[in-house]
Amino acid sequence: MVTWIGLCAGEVWKYLEIHVGFCPVDEVIKKIDAPEKSVLMAIGWLAREGHILLRGTPPDYQIILNAKKIDS
Numbered sequence: 001m002v003t004w005i006g007l008c009a010g011e012v013w014k015y016l017e018i019h020v021g022f023c024p025v026d027e028v029i030k031k032i033d034a035p036e037k038s039v040l041m042a043i044g045w046l047a048r049e050g051h052i053l054l055r056g057t058p059p060d061y062q063i064i065l066n067a068k069k070i071d072s
Helices: 002-018 025-031 036-048 067-071
Strands: 052-055 062-065
Touching: 002 025, 002 036, 002 062, 025 036, 025 062, 036 052
Parallel strands: none
Antiparallel strands: 052 062
Protein backbone atom coordinates (compact mmCIF):
# COMPACT_ATOMS: atom_id res chain seq x y z
CA MET A 1 0.00 0.00 0.00
CA VAL A 2 2.83 2.41 0.83
CA THR A 3 4.33 1.83 -2.60
CA TRP A 4 0.98 2.59 -4.26
CA ILE A 5 0.56 5.82 -2.27
CA GLY A 6 4.11 6.80 -3.22
CA LEU A 7 3.34 6.23 -6.90
CA CYS A 8 0.20 8.35 -6.58
CA ALA A 9 2.24 11.04 -4.84
CA GLY A 10 4.59 11.06 -7.83
CA GLU A 11 1.65 11.54 -10.18
CA VAL A 12 0.30 14.39 -8.05
CA TRP A 13 3.76 15.99 -8.05
CA LYS A 14 4.01 15.71 -11.86
CA TYR A 15 0.58 17.25 -12.29
CA LEU A 16 1.42 20.16 -9.99
CA GLU A 17 4.73 20.76 -11.80
CA ILE A 18 2.90 21.63 -15.01
CA HIS A 19 0.08 23.54 -13.31
CA VAL A 20 0.70 27.25 -12.73
CA GLY A 21 -0.36 28.52 -9.31
CA PHE A 22 -2.66 26.93 -6.78
CA CYS A 23 -4.76 24.04 -8.05
CA PRO A 24 -8.09 22.87 -6.59
CA VAL A 25 -7.75 19.47 -4.89
CA ASP A 26 -10.91 18.31 -6.69
CA GLU A 27 -9.20 18.97 -10.03
CA VAL A 28 -6.13 16.95 -9.01
CA ILE A 29 -8.34 14.05 -7.92
CA LYS A 30 -10.08 14.04 -11.30
CA LYS A 31 -6.84 14.21 -13.32
CA ILE A 32 -4.93 11.43 -11.51
CA ASP A 33 -5.76 7.91 -12.69
CA ALA A 34 -6.19 6.43 -9.22
CA PRO A 35 -8.97 6.04 -6.65
CA GLU A 36 -9.91 9.26 -4.85
CA LYS A 37 -8.83 7.90 -1.45
CA SER A 38 -5.39 7.01 -2.82
CA VAL A 39 -4.93 10.49 -4.25
CA LEU A 40 -5.97 12.04 -0.94
CA MET A 41 -3.47 9.85 0.92
CA ALA A 42 -0.79 10.90 -1.56
CA ILE A 43 -1.64 14.57 -1.01
CA GLY A 44 -1.43 14.01 2.74
CA TRP A 45 1.96 12.36 2.35
CA LEU A 46 3.30 15.26 0.26
CA ALA A 47 1.88 17.78 2.72
CA ARG A 48 3.41 15.99 5.71
CA GLU A 49 6.79 15.97 4.00
CA GLY A 50 6.48 19.68 3.23
CA HIS A 51 6.50 19.20 -0.55
CA ILE A 52 3.17 20.96 -1.09
CA LEU A 53 1.33 23.87 0.45
CA LEU A 54 -2.40 23.81 1.16
CA ARG A 55 -4.83 26.68 1.47
CA GLY A 56 -8.57 27.13 1.68
CA THR A 57 -11.37 25.79 3.79
CA PRO A 58 -13.40 22.59 3.42
CA PRO A 59 -14.33 21.55 0.83
CA ASP A 60 -12.45 24.09 -1.32
CA TYR A 61 -8.82 23.19 -0.66
CA GLN A 62 -6.13 24.21 -3.13
CA ILE A 63 -2.54 22.94 -3.37
CA ILE A 64 0.74 23.99 -4.92
CA LEU A 65 4.28 22.64 -4.90
CA ASN A 66 6.38 24.19 -2.16
CA ALA A 67 9.07 26.08 -4.09
CA LYS A 68 11.24 26.42 -0.96
CA LYS A 69 11.30 22.65 -0.49
CA ILE A 70 12.07 22.03 -4.18
CA ASP A 71 14.99 24.49 -4.23
CA SER A 72 16.66 23.03 -1.14
